Amino acid sequence: MNFTSDYLYPNLSSILTIQNLSVFFDKSQILENINLQIYAYKITAIIGPSGCGKTTLIRCFNRLTELSPNFRRVGNIYMGDREVSKLNPVELRRQVGMVFQKPNPFPKSIYDNIALGLRINGYQGDIDECVEYSLRQVFLWDEVKNNLYRSALTLSGGQQQRLCIARTLALKPDIILMDEPCSALDPISTARIDELLYELKHSYTIVVVTHNMQQASRISDLTAFFNIKTTETGEKIGYLSEYDKTEVIFHHPKQQATQEYVSRRF
Ligand SMILES: Nc1ncnc2c1ncn2[C@@H]1O[C@H](COP(=O)(O)OP(=O)(O)OP(=O)(O)O)[C@@H](O)[C@H]1O
16 A cells, blocks of 8 residues: 555655665565655654564665665655665765664763764864753753763663764754664653653654554554565565554554554454
């Protein structure tokens, strides 16, 4: 099914348009014919069973999949009106930032975790100010302001993840991709990240892969449910099964598989 062409929000602009995207690693097909629109200033949750290609999909958006030599894709991914393959990958990854499953701060000070990326990207403004602003955006400033030169590795998991989000925000991305950002966190840290995402969506477009149905239903505006089909030769291929406003996906999905997945009867 085609989930593009102003399907859900006719009046909103789509920041990413995925058209007929299929992904292969060597001869194995991982994703088949994905058509999807990501809307600006919305949170889009990507859900689906393990192995359906959620991570692979979002890594196509900022071309991280290309770092695997066996990767190949057909179809198109447009950011605005430009195909991402035509963009400089370093600049693309600044515009399309990523937060990973496990917090991965650099083994440097809290300050340097943010300042390094700014310096590498030739930031011309006041670095101290930007460090403070980014830490305030993730509600970490008050917790770390007296220890900015302490190793980031001494922070708790939840603090480390907020630092990683701050590091991404400092580079002023348009889109933030999050790959199960709370899977390594306790419920309190998860709740703080949820609140944070809610605040951030006024300024950024967020795409979050999650296995946490509560998180998806609480924070996202739109939800894409991916499923897996098995071909006659036994190959397992991920496809986009249903995409709609989150309220619809969780309360009145059109497909039984979606209903079973979101109610954990899958
Ligand atoms: N670099 C790679 N080379 C070969 N196969 C890969 C590579 N990366 C991912 N795959 C395969 O692609 C399929 C989809 O993986 P992916 O991590 O995208 O799924 P997922 O839906 O995010 O899974 P999970 O929910 O378990 O994280 C899996 O079968 C995986 O083994």
